[in-house]
Amino acid sequence: MxxxxxxxxxxxxxxxxxxxxPYVARKAEAGQFIILRxxxxxxxxxxxxxxxxxxxxxxxxxxxxxxxxxKMLGGLNEGESILDFTGPLGKPTHYQEGIKKAAVIGGGLxxxxxxxxxxxxxxxxxxxxxxxxxxxxxxxxxxDEIRAAGASLHIATEDGSEGLxxxxxxxxxxxxxxxxxxxxxxxxxxxxxxxxxxEMTKKLGIDTIVSMNPIMVDGTGMCGGCRVTVGGxxxxxxxxxxxxxxHQVDFxxxxxxxxxxxxxxxxxxxKHECKLGGLGNA
Amino acid sequence: xxxxxxxxxxxxxxxxxxxxxxxxxxxxxxxxxLAKAEAQRCLGCKHRPCVAGCPVNVAIPxxxxxxxxxxxxxxxxxxxxxxxxxxxxxxxxxxxxxxxxLCVRGIxxxxxxxxxxxxxxADFAMKAKxxxxxxxxxxxxxxxxxxxxxxxxxxxGPAGLTCAGDLAAYGYDVTVFEAFHVPGxxxxxxxxxxxxxxxxxxxxxxxxxxxxVKIKTNMVIGRTLTLDDLKxxxxxxxxxxxxxxxxxxxxxxxxxxxxxxxxxxxxxxxxLMKAYKYPETDTPVIIGSNTAVIGGGNxxxxxxxxxKRLGAENVSIIYRRSEQEMPARAEExxxxxxxxxxxxxxxxxxxxxxxxxxxxxxxECARMELGEPDASGRxxxxxxxxxxxxxxxxxxxxAIGQSPNPLLASSEPELKTQSWGGIIVNEETMETxxxxxxxxxxxxxGAATVILAMGAGKTAALSIDRYLKEHGRG
Numbered sequence: 001m002x003x004x005x006x007x008x009x010x011x012x013x014x015x016x017x018x019x020x021x022p023y024v025a026r027k028a029e030a031g032q033f034i035i036l037r038x039x040x041x042x043x044x045x046x047x048x049x050x051x052x053x054x055x056x057x058x059x060x061x062x063x064x065x066x067x068x069x070x071k072m073l074g075g076l077n078e079g080e081s082i083l084d085f086t087g088p089l090g091k092p093t094h095y096q097e098g099i100k101k102a103a104v105i106g107g108g109l110x111x112x113x114x115x116x117x118x119x120x121x122x123x124x125x126x127x128x129x130x131x132x133x134x135x136x137x138x139x140x141x142x143x144d145e146i147r148a149a150g151a152s153l154h155i156a157t158e159d160g161s162e163g164l165x166x167x168x169x170x171x172x173x174x175x176x177x178x179x180x181x182x183x184x185x186x187x188x189x190x191x192x193x194x195x196x197x198x199e200m201t202k203k204l205g206i207d208t209i210v211s212m213n214p215i216m217v218d219g220t221g222m223c224g225g226c227r228v229t230v231g232g233x234x235x236x237x238x239x240x241x242x243x244x245x246x247h248q249v250d251f252x253x254x255x256x257x258x259x260x261x262x263x264x265x266x267x268x269x270x271k272h273e274c275k276l277g278g279l280g281n282a
Numbered sequence: 283x284x285x286x287x288x289x290x291x292x293x294x295x296x297x298x299x300x301x302x303x304x305x306x307x308x309x310x311x312x313x314x315x316l317a318k319a320e321a322q323r324c325l326g327c328k329h330r331p332c333v334a335g336c337p338v339n340v341a342i343p344x345x346x347x348x349x350x351x352x353x354x355x356x357x358x359x360x361x362x363x364x365x366x367x368x369x370x371x372x373x374x375x376x377x378x379x380x381x382x383x384l385c386v387r388g389i390x391x392x393x394x395x396x397x398x399x400x401x402x403x404a405d406f407a408m409k410a411k412x413x414x415x416x417x418x419x420x421x422x423x424x425x426x427x428x429x430x431x432x433x434x435x436x437x438x439g440p441a442g443l444t445c446a447g448d449l450a451a452y453g454y455d456v457t458v459f460e461a462f463h464v465p466g467x468x469x470x471x472x473x474x475x476x477x478x479x480x481x482x483x484x485x486x487x488x489x490x491x492x493x494x495v496k497i498k499t500n501m502v503i504g505r506t507l508t509l510d511d512l513k514x515x516x517x518x519x520x521x522x523x524x525x526x527x528x529x530x531x532x533x534x535x536x537x538x539x540x541x542x543x544x545x546x547x548x549x550x551x552x553x554l555m556k557a558y559k560y561p562e563t564d565t566p567v568i569i570g571s572n573t574a575v576i577g578g579g580n581x582x583x584x585x586x587x588x589x590k591r592l593g594a595e596n597v598s599i600i601y602r603r604s605e606q607e608m609p610a611r612a613e614e615x616x617x618x619x620x621x622x623x624x625x626x627x628x629x630x631x632x633x634x635x636x637x638x639x640x641x642x643x644x645x646e647c648a649r650m651e652l653g654e655p656d657a658s659g660r661x662x663x664x665x666x667x668x669x670x671x672x673x674x675x676x677x678x679x680x681a682i683g684q685s686p687n688p689l690l691a692s693s694e695p696e697l698k699t700q701s702w703g704g705i706i707v708n709e710e711t712m713e714t715x716x717x718x719x720x721x722x723x724x725x726x727x728g729a730a731t732v733i734l735a736m737g738a739g740k741t742a743a744l745s746i747d748r749y750l751k752e753h754g755r756g
Contacts, residue, residue: 223547
C-alpha cells in the first residue's frame with residue numbers, strides 16, 4: 001500500500017498527490033512514469049512523474065479526473081492509500097550535450113509533465129522558455145512553480161482570458177519570430193497539440209522531443225499495447241520511450257489507437273458515477 | 283496385483299458447450315475413488331523410468347503407491363520433497379512428452395495418468411489445509427536451521443518460485459521480486475483460469491510463504507532497483523527468472539490497427555486483469571464477433587479459447603503448417619476443437635485489413651502446401667498461387683511466440699545475452715556472466731514449459747547453495 005501524504009486540487013478536476021513511494025523516489029528522473037492501481041479489480045494506469053523528493057521518499061503525480069480510475073483516485077484523501085504503485089518506468093529524457101536554450105511546451109495536463117523537464121533543464125544550466133496552454137485562465141496550474149524553477153513563462157488560452165488568445169504553437173511562433181533560437185523543443189500534452197508543434201518545428205529544423213502516453217497494461221515491454229510507429233519502426237512506448245523524436249512519430253496512428261476503449265471507458269465511468277449517485281442518495 | 287485396464291481412468295470434465303461460455307476449470311479432477319482406481323494401474327517399476335522424464339524428479343511410483351494405500355497427505359509430502367508447485371504441475375505439465383511418455387504401461391495402451399494423480403494429491407492436501415489441518419504438518423517440514431545469507435530471486439514465475447522454495451528449504455533468507463502487482467508470472471498473466479485457477483496458484487504461493495519465502499510485488503528490477511542496489515541491501519546471490527515476456531509480431535501490414543493484440547496483451551487483460559469480469563472489474567478487452575488467432579502453440583489455443591468464452595461467435599486458429607506440426611499439446615487442440623474453435627490450417631496471414639476508422643476487419647491469407655523439410659525438420663509451407671482469401675476478423679491475436687524480456691539485461695551491461703535475448707548461462711550451474719548471479723527458465727531458453735522452468739530453478743538453487751557454501755556463506 002502506498003500512502004497519500006498530500007493532496008491538493010490544482011485546477012478544476014486536476015489533482016496533485018504526493019505518494020509515499022521511497023523506492024520509486026530514489027530512482028525517478030524527468031520523463032519517466034509510474035503505473036498505479038487504485039484498488040482490487042482496478043486497472044493499471046500510467047501517470048508521468050511530476051516531481052520527486054528522494055530524501056523524503058515521495059513521488060508527485062498530477063492527474064485529471066477523466067475516467068473511472070482517475071475519478072476513484074481523486075476521491076481518495078490524505079492518509080488513505082493506493083493499492084499498487086510501480087516505477088519508475090520508461091527511459092529518462094535524454095538531452096543532447098551542449099544545448100543552451102530550450103522551449104518546453106505543455107498543453108493542459110501536459111504542463112504537469114513539462115514542469116520536471118523545466119527543472120531538469122534549468123539544473124543543467126539551460127535557458128528555458130516555458131509555454132503552457134489551457135482552454136481558459138481558471139484551468140491554469142503550476143504557474144508559480146514553473147517561474148520559481150527559473151523559466152520564462154508564456155501562457156496561451158483558447159478564450160484569451162489569460163496570456164495570448166490561441167494555441168501554444170502561436171506563442172512558439174511568436175517567440176521564434178522575435179528572435180528566440182532554440183536548440184530543442186520539448187512538447188508534452190494532447191496528441192493533436194504535440195503533432196501541431198512537431199509539424200511546425202520540423203519546418204523550422206528544431207529538434208523536438210514528445211512524450212507519448214498511450215494505453216498500456218504492464219509498462220515493462222510485455223504486452224505491446226503501447227506500440228507507436230516512429231520513423232516507420234514499431235516501438236513500445238513503455239520501454240523504448242515514452243520520449244520520441246516528434247518529427248518521426250506517426251501521430252495519426254497514435255490518435256486512432258488512443259480511442260480503442262472509448263466505448264468501454266464511457267461505460268465504466270457511467271457505472272461508477274451511477275454507484276456514487278446511489279450512495280449519495282442513500 | 284495392478285489393474286491391467288489399458289486406458290487411463292477418465293477425469294470428469296465440464297461439458298464443452300457449457301464450458302465455452304464460462305471461465306471455470308475444464309477438467310474437474312479425480313475423486314478419491316477415481317484416483318485410487320488409476321493408482322492401481324501403476325506397476326511400481328523398480329527402475330522408475332517415469333522419474334527420469336520429470337525435470338524435477340518427482341518420486342512418482344512412491345507417491346502413487348501412497349495413494350493406493352489411502353495415504354493422500356503422505357503422497358503430498360512425497361511430491362513436495364522435490365516439487366513445490368504440484369497443483370500447478372498436475373494441471374499444466376506436458377506429461378505426454380515427459381513422465382508419461384516413459385511409463386511402461388504406455389507400451390501396450392495408455393500410460394498411467396501421472397499428471398491427474400499429482401493434481402488429485404495436491405488438491406486433496408489443499409482442501410485438508412482449508413479444513414484446518416496444520417499446513418506445516420502436511421508439507422515437508424524440512425526447512426533446515428536458518429542461514430542468515432540473503433538471496434534475491436527476480437521474477438515470481440515457475441522458475442523463480444521453485445528456486446525460492448528450494449533455497450528456503452536449504453535455510454536461506456529468500457526474497458522474490460515481482461514487477462506485477464501479484465506474484466505468479468505466466469501462471470497468473472498467461473495461463474487462463476479455466477486451465478489453471480488463480481486461487482490454486484495463490485494457495486501454492488501461500489504455501490511457499492509459510493516456508494519463509496518473502497515476496498515483494500511492484501518491483502521492476504532494472505528500474506526500481508538494480509542488481510547493485512540489491513547487493514548494497516545485503517543480497518549475496520541472485521536468481522533471474524524473468525521469463526519470456528517480449529511479444530513477437532509478424533511484421534505484416536495492419537498489425538497496429540485497433541483490435542489487433544499480441545497474445546501477451548490479450549491474455550494479460552483477460553487473466554491477470556480479469557477482463558472477463560468487465561465491467562465488474564475495470565480493464566476491458568475488445569470482443570469481436572469474429573476473432574482470428576495467429577499461431578499454433580499452447581498460447582494460441584489459450585487465446586482462442588478465451589475469445590470464445592468472452593462471446594466471440596467465430597474463433598479461428600490461423601496456422602501456416604498442418605496439424606501434425608502444431609507445437610500445441612494434443613490435449614489443448616482437442617479441447618479447443620470440442621469448444622468449437624475453427625482450425626484454418628496451412629493458412630498464412632499476409633495482411634490485416636481495416637475499415638476507414640482504423641479498426642481491423644479481416645485477415646488476408648494465402649493457402650499453403652507442404653514442401654521439403656526446413657531447418658527445424660518440419661516440412662516447409664509454401665504459398666499456393668492465387669489462393670488469397672479474406673477471413674473476417676474484428677479482433678486479431680498474434681500468438682507466434684515470445685522472447686526473453688530485455689529490460690533487466692539492458693540495465694546490466696555485464697550480463698551477457700544471446701543475440702535473440704536469452705541470458706547466457708553455464709548449462710550445468712546456471713551461473714551467468716556475473717559471479718553470484720544465476721538464471722533459468724524462459725529468460726534463458728526462450729519460451730518453453732512451466733516444468734522446464736521449474737527444473738532450471740531447481741538446478742540453480744543447488745548451484746546457489748554450493749556457491750554460497752564455497753564462499754563460507756552457506
